[in-house]
Amino acid sequence: MTQQLTLTRPDDWHLHLRDGLAMRDVLQDTARQFGRAIVMPNLKPPVTSVELAGAYRERILAALPAGSRFEPLMVLYLTDLTSPAEVVKAKQSGFVKAIKLYPAGATTNSDSGVTDLLGKCATVLAEMEKQGLPLLVHGEVTDGEVDVFDREAVFIDRVMIPLTRQFPGLKVVFEHITTKQAAQFVMAAPDNIGATLTPQHLLMNRNALFIGGVRPHHYCLPVLKREEHRVALLTAATSGSPKFFLGTDSAPHAKHTKEAACGCAGIYSAHAAIELYAEAFESVDALDKLEAFASFNGADFYELPRHTDTITLARESWTVPAEYQFGDSTVVPLRAGEIISWKMR
Ligand SMILES: NC(=O)N[C@@H](CC(=O)O)C(=O)O
Ligand SMILES: [Zn+2]
Numbered sequence: 001m002t003q004q005l006t007l008t009r010p011d012d013w014h015l016h017l018r019d020g021l022a023m024r025d026v027l028q029d030t031a032r033q034f035g036r037a038i039v040m041p042n043l044k045p046p047v048t049s050v051e052l053a054g055a056y057r058e059r060i061l062a063a064l065p066a067g068s069r070f071e072p073l074m075v076l077y078l079t080d081l082t083s084p085a086e087v088v089k090a091k092q093s094g095f096v097k098a099i100k101l102y103p104a105g106a107t108t109n110s111d112s113g114v115t116d117l118l119g120k121c122a123t124v125l126a127e128m129e130k131q132g133l134p135l136l137v138h139g140e141v142t143d144g145e146v147d148v149f150d151r152e153a154v155f156i157d158r159v160m161i162p163l164t165r166q167f168p169g170l171k172v173v174f175e176h177i178t179t180k181q182a183a184q185f186v187m188a189a190p191d192n193i194g195a196t197l198t199p200q201h202l203l204m205n206r207n208a209l210f211i212g213g214v215r216p217h218h219y220c221l222p223v224l225k226r227e228e229h230r231v232a233l234l235t236a237a238t239s240g241s242p243k244f245f246l247g248t249d250s251a252p253h254a255k256h257t258k259e260a261a262c263g264c265a266g267i268y269s270a271h272a273a274i275e276l277y278a279e280a281f282e283s284v285d286a287l288d289k290l291e292a293f294a295s296f297n298g299a300d301f302y303e304l305p306r307h308t309d310t311i312t313l314a315r316e317s318w319t320v321p322a323e324y325q326f327g328d329s330t331v332v333p334l335r336a337g338e339i340i341s342w343k344m345r
């Protein structure tokens with residue numbers, strides 16, 4: 001049995017750092033493990049311009065632990081009003097690495113999101129294609145008629161297929177994929193289409209939402225799916241295909257906002273991200289595939305250099321704290337009070 005695992009330093013290609021006091025603490029967990037992260041722009045108000053992204057980046061850099069070399073990669077929040085000129089500005093900034101599509105109403109802080117992507121954003125998408133700036137996609141339809149568990153699969157037919165046909169050169173990351181349909185779509189697509197995978201969707205199926213009662217800390221969007229989907233996602237992640245890469249979607253919400261009559265969507269996993277992926281990969285005897293997934297594929301997709309330093313994980317059981325204090329909020333992490341069998345040194 002492998003006792004120790006040394007990997008090229010990984011990156012997190014989908015992360016929520018939030019802002020303010022909590023961000024300073026949340027950042028420690030990520031900066032310890034990852035060299036870079038794609039920082040999601042769904043703040044209140046959202047990060048809709050290069051100017052706002054620049055200011056957010058400065059706040060992140062100022063909150064980093066002394067001596068940290070962690071690099072935040074910034075993302076603009078696409079709205080119906082985003083202009084092609086902002087795309088050019090984003091590319092020229094050097095620090096904005098992508099633009100994010102939140103279908104209006106699809107997830108946390110998506111109220112200002114896009115109402116009709118191909119209708120309202122065609123000129124922006126054309127400019128992104130030209131500039132080589134990736135579109136990151138929360139891939140769920142918001143139509144109330146569509147079953148919550150089918151929203152990602154329906155999104156492929158209604159948006160992904162027309163989008164990738166109309167803009168064949170556009171780089172697209174299908175974020176936090178949760179279904180076998182999405183895994184198949186990405187696998188069959190050309191090289192400019194990639195996907196991120198979260199630890200929770202590789203480790204849990206939808207039963208985890210209801211074990212012994214309703215489990216708000218397992219609720220995220222897109223929601224966990226059936227076991228056959230989890231298996232398909234883990235197969236994709238461990239396939240060796242360069243199209244799939246690590247994106248935790250670590251998304252802290254204060255405990256009282258999740259343990260509530262209408263609880264928020266989002267799972268905090270940054271405290272043990274690489275360890276959780278190691279568990280998932282080991283469960284199918286694919287630890288040898290972890291490094292490319294965590295440390296190479298995303299960097300290659302974004303055309304950024306791979307890191308030259310490493311991190312080391314040891315086989316060492318530890319109990320995850322019941323909660324963390326982040327600024328003035330209490331956050332319940334994934335696996336709270338439970339054991340994880342790998343630990344970063
Ligand atoms: N994944 C989630 O359930 N929540 C994310 C938003 C998102 O990535 O959709 C959040 O910001 O809390
Ligand atoms: Zn999302």
Ligand SMILES: [Zn+2]
Pocket residue numbers: 014015016040249251
């Ligand atoms: Zn997210």
